[in-house]
Amino acid sequence: MSLSRKTLDGFYQKGGVRLALMLPVLLVFFAALPLFSKAGPLQFLSFICVVVVAVIWKKWEPLKTVEEDPRTVTEIKESDIQHIIAEPVDDDDIEDAESYSTDKAQRSFDSELDNRTEFFKTVLPVWQNHVVSVKEKTETAVIQLIESFSSLVGQFDAAGFSSKIGESSSEQHQSTMHLLDLCRDDLQPLIEQLEKMLNSKSEMLEAIGGLAASTADLKDMAHSVGVIAAQTNLLAINASIEAARAGIHGRGFAVVAGEVRRLSQISAETGNTISVRVNEISVVVKETLRAAQKANADDRAVLLKSGNVVKDVLGHVQDLGQAAETMRQQGEVIRNDVENLIVTLQYQDRVSQMLAVLDRDIGKLITTYEDNLAFPDKDQWMKELETYYTMDDQHFNHAQTRPPSKDSGQGESEITFF
Numbered sequence: 001m002s003l004s005r006k007t008l009d010g011f012y013q014k015g016g017v018r019l020a021l022m023l024p025v026l027l028v029f030f031a032a033l034p035l036f037s038k039a040g041p042l043q044f045l046s047f048i049c050v051v052v053v054a055v056i057w058k059k060w061e062p063l064k065t066v067e068e069d070p071r072t073v074t075e076i077k078e079s080d081i082q083h084i085i086a087e088p089v090d091d092d093d094i095e096d097a098e099s100y101s102t103d104k105a106q107r108s109f110d111s112e113l114d115n116r117t118e119f120f121k122t123v124l125p126v127w128q129n130h131v132v133s134v135k136e137k138t139e140t141a142v143i144q145l146i147e148s149f150s151s152l153v154g155q156f157d158a159a160g161f162s163s164k165i166g167e168s169s170s171e172q173h174q175s176t177m178h179l180l181d182l183c184r185d186d187l188q189p190l191i192e193q194l195e196k197m198l199n200s201k202s203e204m205l206e207a208i209g210g211l212a213a214s215t216a217d218l219k220d221m222a223h224s225v226g227v228i229a230a231q232t233n234l235l236a237i238n239a240s241i242e243a244a245r246a247g248i249h250g251r252g253f254a255v256v257a258g259e260v261r262r263l264s265q266i267s268a269e270t271g272n273t274i275s276v277r278v279n280e281i282s283v284v285v286k287e288t289l290r291a292a293q294k295a296n297a298d299d300r301a302v303l304l305k306s307g308n309v310v311k312d313v314l315g316h317v318q319d320l321g322q323a324a325e326t327m328r329q330q331g332e333v334i335r336n337d338v339e340n341l342i343v344t345l346q347y348q349d350r351v352s353q354m355l356a357v358l359d360r361d362i363g364k365l366i367t368t369y370e371d372n373l374a375f376p377d378k379d380q381w382m383k384e385l386e387t388y389y390t391m392d393d394q395h396f397n398h399a400q401t402r403p404p405s406k407d408s409g410q411g412e413s414e415i416t417f418f
Contacts, residue, residue, distance in 0.1 A: 121369055128362045135355040142348035149342050156335040180321040187310050187317075194303045194310075201296045208289045215282040222275035229268035236261030350391060357388045 236257045243254030368375065375381075382398070389395055 117369060121366070125366060128359060128366065131355050131359045131362065135352055135359070138348055139352055142345050146342055146345055149338050149345070152338050153335055153342070156331055156338070180317050183317050184314055187314050191307050191310050194307050198300055198303050201299055205289075205292050205296050208285065208292050212282070212285045212289050215278055215285050219275060219278040219282060222271050222278050225271035225274065226268055229264045229271055232264035233261055233268065236264055350393070353390050354394060357385070357394065360388065361385055 239257030239260065240254055243250035243257055246253065367373070376384075386395070386398055389398065
């Protein structure tokens with residue numbers, strides 16, 4: 001019996017073995033058909049028994065086969081085929097079996113290769129799109145941040161908050177400080193003038209006080225003149241009496257006594273007039289003194305308040321100058337921090353260069369798959385990949401070594417910052 005392995009496999013897959021096993025059941029069934037010529041309970045029961053036996057035998061036969069031979073289907077096929085081909089076969093059957101095995105392995109390999117090719121053709125472009133998207137979004141966001149921070153730096157420079165102040169900015173800063181100094185220099189003499197004014201007011205009050213004292217002296221002097229006039233008048237009266245007693249010899253003395261009396265009366269009237277005028281002047285001087293004292297007190301209060309206000313303004317001007325200088329220094333610090341932040345944001349360029357190399361390598365792999373090109377040697381591929389590196393980090397990652405710490409000395413990366 002000469003059967004090729006391919007023929008047996010096809011026959012088995014088409015159910016030929018099961019068909020052969022069903023032949024006895026079919027024979028029994030056809031043998032029992034004449035019994036149905038005479039329908040009756042016995043014939044009907046015989047038919048049912050045949051059907052039940054066929055069903056039970058059909059379900060029991062595969063289970064029995066598995067229990068008796070627990071090998072897999074593939075092992076059973078191979079053992080049966082080996083048993084069959086152990087019999088004398090010709091060379092054509094051997095060639096057919098080997099060709100079948102080779103074709104089957106080739107089909108399996110081609111199917112696996114097609115699956116992997118489709119997998120890489122589907123997945124690698126998605127990876128590449130993600131890499132490009134991350135690169136573009138990161139670059140756009142960082143460029144916007146750098147533009148914003150650059151605008152802040154420009155505004156700091158325009159406000160004069162720069163450690164590298166230009167000639168115009170320096171002149172503006174010096175002009176501001178000079179203006180504050182001028183305010184202080186102009187207000188300081190004003191305070192001195194106010195103090196001198198207060199002193200002059202005090203001197204005027206002292207003069208008015210002295211005038212009031214002089215009027216009191218004049219009043220006393222007028223009173224003394226009145227007293228002297230009264231005594232002179234009394235003396236003249238006594239002289240007239242004595243002249244009258246002397247008679248003819250006292251007439252000349254009587255004339256003198258009369259003139260003295262008249263002069264004493266005039267002196268008394270003049271003393272009274274002086275006293276009245278001195279009283280009037282004294283009243284006026286006292287009113288003037290009270291008004292001057294009140295005006296001096298008011299002026300002193302106003303001048304003291306004005307002086308305090310001017311001093312406060314000077315203090316505020318000085319504080320303003322110090323605050324302006326402090327703000328300028330803090331602005332310089334903030335500007336320097338923003339500049340350092342701009343430099344730090346240039347990490348995006350490093351990331352962009354890394355993603356560009358990765359994008360190029362993925363594209364190269366996609367091209368190799370799509371064009372069905374032969375894969376180069378992995379060492380050659382990695383060596384060519386390394387030629388596109390521009391930073392030390394890429395070389396470290398390529399060599400799968402740990403990057404050095406920040407404290408350790410590193411050579412400067414060949415990076416072109418934007």
